[in-house]
Amino acid sequence: xxxxxxxxxxxxxxxxxxxxxxxxxxxxxxxxxxxDAINLGSLGLGTSLLEWVAxxxxxxxxxxxxxxWKTNILTALLIPYIFLSxxxxxxSIFRGEIGRWIAFVAVVLRLFFPRHFPDWLELPGALILxxxxxxxxxxxxxxxxxxxxxxxxxxxxxLLQEHxxxxxxxxxxxxxxxxxxxxIGIILLLVYPVWALVLDIx
Numbered sequence: 001x002x003x004x005x006x007x008x009x010x011x012x013x014x015x016x017x018x019x020x021x022x023x024x025x026x027x028x029x030x031x032x033x034x035x036d037a038i039n040l041g042s043l044g045l046g047t048s049l050l051e052w053v054a055x056x057x058x059x060x061x062x063x064x065x066x067x068x069w070k071t072n073i074l075t076a077l078l079i080p081y082i083f084l085s086x087x088x089x090x091x092s093i094f095r096g097e098i099g100r101w102i103a104f105v106a107v108v109l110r111l112f113f114p115r116h117f118p119d120w121l122e123l124p125g126a127l128i129l130x131x132x133x134x135x136x137x138x139x140x141x142x143x144x145x146x147x148x149x150x151x152x153x154x155x156x157x158x159l160l161q162e163h164x165x166x167x168x169x170x171x172x173x174x175x176x177x178x179x180x181x182x183x184i185g186i187i188l189l190l191v192y193p194v195w196a197l198v199l200d201i202x
Contacts, residue, residue, distance in 0.1 A: 047196055051087050054192035058082045061185040062123060079127045081155045084148040085192060094131045103132045146200050153193035160186045
C-alpha cells in the first residue's frame with residue numbers, strides 16, 4: 001500500500017512539474033506573440049497614418065495651386081500621386097458607384113456645358129475619372145506594391161526639386177510666405193514613400 005502511494009505521489013509530482021513547465025512556455029509564447037503583434041501593428045498603423053497624411057498633403061497642394069498661391073511646379077503630377085497613395089477606404093469609395101456618378105456628372109458638364117465647368121475642377125475631375133476607369137492591374141496590384149511607392153517617391157522628389165528651383169534656392173523655399181507652405185506640403189509627400197520603402201526593405 002505504501003508503495004502505491006509513493007508511485008502516485010511521484011507521478012503527481014512529475015505531472016505537476018510538466019504542467020507548470022508547459023504553462024511557463026505558454027506564458028513566454030503569449031508574451032512574445034503580444035510583443036510582435038504590437039510592434040507590427042504600430043508599424044502598420046504608422047504606415048497607414050502616413051498614407052492619410054500624404055494624401056491630404058497632396059490634396060492641400062492641389063487646392064493651394066488652384067487658389068491665389070499659384071506656383072510654377074507641375075501640379076498635374078499630384079494626380080497620379082493621389083491615385084497611388086490614397087487610402088484604400090477612400091479609394092474604394094471613389095472607385096465604386098459614388099465615383100462613377102461624380103465622373104459621369106463631370107464628363108457631362110465638360111462636354112455639354114463647358115462654360116459652367118470651372119478650370120479648377122479639371123484636375124480633381126481627372127483624378128475621379130482615373131480612379132473609376134483604371135484597370136484592376138493598376139488599381140489593385142500597382143497601388144499595393146513597392147512599384148507604386150517608388151513612383152510616389154519619384155513624384156515627390158521631382159516636385160521638391162522643381163519647387164526649390166522655382167523659389168530661387170533652398171533657403172528661399174523656406175523663407176518666403178508661399179514657399180514655406182508649399183515646402184511643408186511637399187516634404188509631407190516625401191515622408192510616406194520613404195517610410196513604406198524602409199518597411200518593405202526590412
